[in-house]
Amino acid sequence: MTLLMHVLLGSIPAPRSGSNYPSTMSDSTNSSPTPAGTKRGPAEYFSGTAWVTMLAGGNPTDCTVADVTFEPGCRNNWHSHPAGQILVVTAGRGFYQEKGQPAQLLRVGDTVSIAPGVVHWHGAAADSIFTHLAINPNVKQGVSDWLQPVTDEEYRSAHG
Numbered sequence: 001m002t003l004l005m006h007v008l009l010g011s012i013p014a015p016r017s018g019s020n021y022p023s024t025m026s027d028s029t030n031s032s033p034t035p036a037g038t039k040r041g042p043a044e045y046f047s048g049t050a051w052v053t054m055l056a057g058g059n060p061t062d063c064t065v066a067d068v069t070f071e072p073g074c075r076n077n078w079h080s081h082p083a084g085q086i087l088v089v090t091a092g093r094g095f096y097q098e099k100g101q102p103a104q105l106l107r108v109g110d111t112v113s114i115a116p117g118v119v120h121w122h123g124a125a126a127d128s129i130f131t132h133l134a135i136n137p138n139v140k141q142g143v144s145d146w147l148q149p150v151t152d153e154e155y156r157s158a159h160g
């Protein structure tokens with residue numbers, strides 16, 4: 001019997017859509033791959049819904065690694081990192097833009113190395129989820145300095 005038939009017959013649950021992603025996190029009875037400890041990205045720093053899972057802490061390397069998933073249309077505010085940041089795209093499509101530069105489309109496997117103090121934003125395309133690892137070195141210097149939200153006009157122009 002195929003997987004689809006099992007789903008149609010109700011013998012295993014149908015996969016949930018992306019928009020239901022949060023609802024799986026408090027449901028301990030299913031086998032959602034969503035890792036424990038996932039938190040909603042702070043509303044004051046994100047336009048839309050993002051999910052953040054801290055994968056590795058700051059000791060003894062003084063470096064953090066987080067998995068960040070943006071729902072379609074979600075992006076973070078303009079911001080910079082006192083010690084820089086590396087992004088590694090693991091799912092979906094999204095954008096990275098530095099202030100005064102054109103936005104870059106990012107796909108799975110793409111990486112971005114962001115120099116300290118460079119003002120930028122990152123987030124999902126309007127029609128795709130977007131997941132990246134966010135690697136922050138030297139976090140004793142600080143993690144992020146948050147600025148204003150990316151406007152709808154700025155976000156639309158990223159799509160070309």
Ligand code: MN
Pocket residue numbers: 079081085114120121122
């Ligand atoms: Mn950043």
